[in-house]
Amino acid sequence: MTDIKTCLLRAAQLQDVSDSARLDVELLLAHVFDKDRSYFFSWPEKALTSTQLATFEQFFARRLRGEPIAHILGEREFWSLSLQVNASTLIPRPDTELLVEIALELFPQQSIRALDLGTGTGAIALALASEKPLWHLLALDQSQAACELAESNRKMLAIDNVQVLQSNWFAALKAPALSAKRFDLIVSNPPYIDKDDHHLSEGDVSFEPLSALVADDAGLADIKHITAAAIDFINLGGYLLFEHGYNQAAAVRRILMAAGFANVKSEKDLNGNDRATLGRWPS
Numbered sequence: 001m002t003d004i005k006t007c008l009l010r011a012a013q014l015q016d017v018s019d020s021a022r023l024d025v026e027l028l029l030a031h032v033f034d035k036d037r038s039y040f041f042s043w044p045e046k047a048l049t050s051t052q053l054a055t056f057e058q059f060f061a062r063r064l065r066g067e068p069i070a071h072i073l074g075e076r077e078f079w080s081l082s083l084q085v086n087a088s089t090l091i092p093r094p095d096t097e098l099l100v101e102i103a104l105e106l107f108p109q110q111s112i113r114a115l116d117l118g119t120g121t122g123a124i125a126l127a128l129a130s131e132k133p134l135w136h137l138l139a140l141d142q143s144q145a146a147c148e149l150a151e152s153n154r155k156m157l158a159i160d161n162v163q164v165l166q167s168n169w170f171a172a173l174k175a176p177a178l179s180a181k182r183f184d185l186i187v188s189n190p191p192y193i194d195k196d197d198h199h200l201s202e203g204d205v206s207f208e209p210l211s212a213l214v215a216d217d218a219g220l221a222d223i224k225h226i227t228a229a230a231i232d233f234i235n236l237g238g239y240l241l242f243e244h245g246y247n248q249a250a251a252v253r254r255i256l257m258a259a260g261f262a263n264v265k266s267e268k269d270l271n272g273n274d275r276a277t278l279g280r281w282p283s
Ligand SMILES: C[S@@+](CC[C@H](N)C(=O)[O-])C[C@H]1O[C@@H](n2cnc3c(N)ncnc32)[C@H](O)[C@@H]1O
Pocket: 089, 090, 091, 092, 093, 096, 117, 118, 119, 120, 121, 122, 123, 124, 140, 141, 142, 143, 146, 167, 168, 169, 189, 190, 191, 192, 211, 212, 213
């Protein structure tokens, strides 16, 4: 008989692959039992059924091979929304909530039209839409699989002010039906990692698609492309807002200023790193 307490002790085996071994085991068990993590403190002696044990062992073996917890469980929390995740795109990160905070502060009152470029799971667009039911959001991604995931998250969360479309950056907006569309806010967490960055082969990142992570030109190619193209799709007085790497803020500010954006500034994440940069298209 294997009980909860015994399973929790297995965290020691995960120390080499995870900085959060104990939490990982708790999350796996929570999924197996379909209970809150607090359940384990009340019922440490509770035995697992043979089916529960088999599922736990399967999950544990995958985690031991380094597979991200989010992929094993098929979900990740972002901005208090539970989002489905899979290998087609990035697992949403808490860092990206900074973009949501900034966007909400930029437009506290108005009902605006916003564009989320490279939406992945739909994290940014769905978080904004959940806070601002009167905003109109368009969420684009080049990956068909990512678009299906974002659309499935949208439906699951019953959010009806987000439209998901497959598009290579702004390409779909050139279609006649959409060509008149301009936006008050264009937000993007694009690929921004240099192809030679050693982080690409480490931890969760090594299980995520390069198409969601890597950009040419020291990671800045997509930010440059989006900035140059945004001019045709942004309203006067509108904002362009990016997430980027901790050491790219100065370069991104230069890109925005060179394109004609005003009030360009960077904002710090919770670790004190400049991780988001925005600029205003002059009116
Ligand atoms: C860093 S992930 C961000 C995902 C999501 N917005 C988030 O913050 O969790 C970048 C996303 O951009 C998408 N992407 C990459 N190149 C693209 C392109 N040319 N056009 C549109 N989307 C693209 C990827 O498929 C991926 O989903």
